[in-house]
Amino acid sequence: MKFRYHAALLALGTAPLLGRAQQLAAPLAEDTVGHLSDGFGQPVNRFYLGTLTKTDGTQIRAYMPYSRSGYENRIDYYAPPLSIDNQLRHRHAVKVKDIQSIAVHGRTFEAITIGTKKADVLALHLFDGPITLSTYSEPRAISIPLALGAFGGPSLLFGIPVSDKSHWYLYRNGVWTEIRRAAFAATMSAYLFDNPELAAKVARQEPNYLHQNTPVIIAEYNQAKVAGGK
Known part of the structure; x- marks a missing residue:
């Protein structure tokens, strides 16, 4: 040629x-x-x-x-x-x-508006529920192994990179909130105030309740909420 x-x-x-x-x-x-x-x-x-x-x-x-x-x-x-x-x-x-x-290709990416400021990324929509979760990973991020635990199952994050530069966007009551890595334990535990048991695990930074485990944490919260739990 x-x-x-x-x-x-x-x-x-x-x-x-x-x-x-x-x-x-x-x-x-x-x-x-x-x-x-x-x-x-x-x-x-x-x-x-x-x-x-x-x-x-x-x-x-x-x-x-x-x-x-x-x-x-x-x-x-x-x-x-x-x-x-x-x-x-x-x-x-x-x-x-x-x-x-x-x-x-079976996935939806959405604009995120936090307050009056629109994020300059399109985040991947992971799942809906009492709390909706979307994510964006910065380029050149370092992948982190993720223990899925009992909630969400292995299909929850199939093919989704979880890294040291993952951004998590949570949607509840019409408002988007970004839960940042800095001060994650305090911010996320406060966000989950209506599930004190789960919030306490996050506040204590127990294994599998860290920033990179956000999808599993939110899946556990949603499951309890739907079941009429805390």
Whole structure:
């Protein structure tokens, strides 16, 4: 091949390299194939067909870069149908501050507003409940092994990176709150005031009740709340 296009689009598996003149058929709503691009030496992204909703209500159906931990600054996307020309010459970009949510490959990423300030990231929506939980992990974070314990089960965080730079966003009674690593025990135990037993475990910094265990802590709180417990 005369030119090597590092942005060549590959279907997952053993699909062949697409030539410049080749083009995928217009995608169907149920298209779930992941497509790869390394963006000329940039980290490899996997694109899936998804829906981006802007803050003005506009919806865009396109191939979005798939993230396991959220987005920051801006995202690039490609309108269907996909082709190498699309990747080389027809890339679209939108700033995160202009996005309300992204639904892609079975996951939803949402804008978080704390007080009157909108966070400059899109956080991954983990689960709903009496307390809703979303997360964002900063790039170049160091992964942390997580003991899931009895609550939430192994599927709760399947494929979700938990790191030293994970941000946890909790939603209750119409208000988002970020629980930061600094002073986590005091802040989280105060947030869980209506479950004194659980709050005490967090305040004492018992094993599996630390900052990185936030999903398990909230899952335990929600389970007790739904069951009519504390």
